[in-house]
Amino acid sequence: MSSKPSNEPVTTEVITLIPALRAFAWSLCRETTEADDLVQETLLKALSNIEKFQPGTQLRAWLFTIMRNTFYTRIKVAAREKTGAADCVADAISVAPTQEWSLRGGELMEAVARLPAHYRETLILVVMLGESYERTAEICGCRIGTVKSRINRARSMLMAELGETVH
Structure with a gap:
């Protein structure tokens, strides 16, 4: 038996916050696949560092801070890795709303x-x-x-x- 406290309640609460994380990720990325990747990376970082979360503080704010920092780190890295023009992607098909x-x-x-x-x-x-x-x-x-x-x-x-x- 270990004396280390269980992180199961925090992990369960993380799962309930996934919809809010997806919404915030979309507001940052504005593309569904990038937002999903950002949520996944945020959850990976959060769960691998769950022992650093201080019980009694706001888990939602902690996760949003991780996401925001991850997003801005991605921007910095992407700025250094640009290889071509951004307008080389084909136009997306759209249907006008009725x-x-x-x-x-x-x-x-x-x-x-x-x-x-x-x-x-x-x-x-x-x-x-x-x-x-x-x-x-x-x-x-x-x-x-x-x-x-x-x-x-x-x-x-x-x-x-x-x-x-x-x-």
Whole structure:
């Protein structure tokens, strides 16, 4: 028998957070396969370092921080490994939506994808994933006031791009 505490409850909680991790990964990558790879890499890092997680702290914030750091590390590595033009990929086939709400939802997600990364990630964390300002500040490594400012600016940018007026 070992005296080391079991990590099974934490591992089970990690599994329940996978949908939130996928949503956050999509907000960073904006492509499903890349997002899935990022989630997988995040889970691999988290589970292989689960003993470093401090019980009593926020597991969700810990995982999101691992994901965010992994994503930015990937960007740095990819910038050094560029081999050709980014526009060499064939155009994707698309089908126009038949319902107004699908069209507007698509426009919104495209507008969110065009936001600068720091605005997009705070908007996704707070508005779409329901993270608190405090946890978002912790994940993004900034102050709460900065998070609030980024969300306000992101909302304003989206409203302007979508041609909506603020009442």
